[in-house]
Amino acid sequence: MARTGYRWSARLAGVVAGAVLIAGGTAGVTYAADATGTDVRAETTWLPTVEINNTFAVVATPHPDTVGCDGFQVTGSGSSLGKPLGNGGTWSQTETACKATIPGKWDIKGTGTITEPNGEKLTISYSLTAPVTTETMVYPTGTFTITGSTGNWAFARGGGKMSARVNMLDHSRVTSMLVGDIEYLG
Structure with a gap:
């Protein structure tokens, strides 16, 4: 039972992290990752509206x-x-x-x-x-x-x-x- 709860927590964390990346991407923020995919950092560029x-x-x-x-x-x-x-x-x-x-x-x-x-x-x-x-x-x-x-x-x-x-x-x-x-x- 504890193992099932851990899996759902990990999946939920993955969904939340994906939503943050998508929302950030639509707000004019781009993300760069290193070759291993572990280093995610925001690179912002101001675009006038x-x-x-x-x-x-x-x-x-x-x-x-x-x-x-x-x-x-x-x-x-x-x-x-x-x-x-x-x-x-x-x-x-x-x-x-x-x-x-x-x-x-x-x-x-x-x-x-x-x-x-x-x-x-x-x-x-x-x-x-x-x-x-x-x-x-x-x-x-x-x-x-x-x-x-x-x-x-x-x-x-x-x-x-x-x-x-x-x-x-x-x-x-x-x-x-x-x-x-x-x-x-x-």
Whole structure:
């Protein structure tokens, strides 16, 4: 009887170990074993779940606060493409770009909304900075946070890094990229 209990315990342990390996493998973890099969160790590689490229046009108007901001109010619209978007979508944004809040840098704070063809929306807030320069090209970088959503995105949360490419003389083709993680809490 004790021998039968030991066998079932060993089988159960094997099943649990197999389930852990399968679950770990589906979560982006790979396993390596030595030639004898006794040394199992996890090798993790971070793969972003958000990689979205936005291409859009902007309209910049002087910010009314010429002392506290000394910058622009910016609106933009265009397209979004990348994961986890299925068939892409549209991008819209509003932001303030101030020179007076951080000495020598553009301080850019805004919100962006990605709308999929079916009407579902993913909303982010972002905070970027870029050096104030006389160069034509400006490359803001910073972070984004998912702040709200509708439809399949209703319980999405996450964030990551955001970068942009802005030609100060041509506002018809601005690009930005979001790279990070998204998780669903619902």
